[in-house]
Amino acid sequence: MRAYKFLLRPTVRQEQALAEMLRDHCSLYNGALQERRDAYRHTSKTTVRYGDQSAQLKEIRAFDPERQGRWSFSSQQATLRRLDRAFTAFFRRVKAGLAPGYPRFKGTGHFDTVTFPKDGDGCRWDSTPHDRQTRVRLQGVGHVRVHRHRPVRGRVKTISVKREGRRWYVVLACDDVPAEPLPATGSTVGIDMGVTHFLTTSDGEHMENPRFLETMAKELATAQQHLSTFPRRTRRRTKKHRAAARKVATIHAKIRRQRLDHHHKRANELIRDHDVIAHENLNTAGMTKRPAAKPDPERPGGFLTNGAAAKAGLNRSILNAGWGMFLGILAQKAESAARRVIPVDAHNTSRTCPDCGHVAKENRLTQADFKCTACGFTANADHVGALNVLSRAGLVLCDGV
Ligand SMILES: [Zn+2]
Secondary structure, eight states, X not given: OEEEEEEEEOOHHHHHHHHHHHHHHHHHHHHHHHHHXXXXXXXXXXXXXXXXXXXXXXXXXXXXXXXTTTSOHHHHHHHHHHHHHHHHHHHHHHHTTOOOOOOOOXXXXXXXXXXXXSTTSSEEEEOOTTOSEEEEEETTTEEEEEEOOSOOOSXXXXXXXXXXXXEEEEEEEEESOOOOXXXXXOOEEEEEEOSSXXXXXXXXXXXXXXXXXXXXXXXXXXXXXXXXXXXXXXXXXXXXXXXXXXXXXXXXXXXXXXXXXXXXXXXXXXXXXOSEEEEEOOOHHHHTSOOOOXXXXXXXXXXXXXXXXHHHHHHHHHHHHTHHHHHHHXXXXXXXXXXXXXXXXXXXXXXXXXXXXXXXXXGBOSSSXXXXXXXXXXXXXXXXXXXXXXXXXXXXXXXXX
């Protein structure tokens, strides 16, 4: 499976229809959620299922031909299925003893995707390989121009339409995508994902964090500051309030696009140069969780420092670096290029001496420096991490796993 995302170039009238399509799918979603809520609360905890709601779709469409009847039946089913998935996830977490939030109603501004489960059903991808003038036909919207910046390989399975800020995109999920293997290089590399550097390879090469993030972070802070001067909950937002909110959203979208671009470039470099790429198995969910408060035995009601502030700073960098997303992109590119990606155990990779194997917290002098207390081996700390990842990958490869 591979996803392609292309910018749409709708006409003014088509853009209006797209917005209406989102609005009406949103109200279908919320209406179906309301029904499930009511049934759960009042009718002695009976559950409404996807099948029940899908069966009503015909009547809903007949009842409201203006707002529901004009859209694709299948895309509406997909929206109901999306609600069903939200409920399945909710009940699974309840069962696991967690405290999940009940599925929420979506505001029209927060419902941004409509999915067509099958090409040719309510939508049609209309493209010839050498023709740049690609269009996608969407029921109720029309024949929308697509900026297809690269060729689509494989067979188009599902088509989604997505709104991001003021832009519209079409996302294709394709299968049977032919692999395009790259020539073998005979090289295996370990990578260490860090805060100072985006990542460091076992060859000692640093790939830097993207610079733009700093500039954008400042811009974002200013825009958020401005937005916070408006009241949080109002019946009707003023024009200025809406503009301030849009500014924040635009900056977020820009950061997302630029970061993604950075990830693609770095992943391409690694894939091009190495046959096997090993990385630490990151538990980002655990790393970004807030540390638990430690009560102070000396002072009742007081708390010991738990490094929460330092960790908050680190959390921010982790989230900014978006490692999870990067590894996803890397794995996907590796698969289509017939390269291998190996996750290895991250335990003590920053404390182990790559030369003699001595493990000690004291080996790590500072954030940047490593000096083995047993044999005196010194190196950049991130480089050490990458070397340890590489040697662990070697063990994995020897075991033939
Ligand atoms: Zn050593």
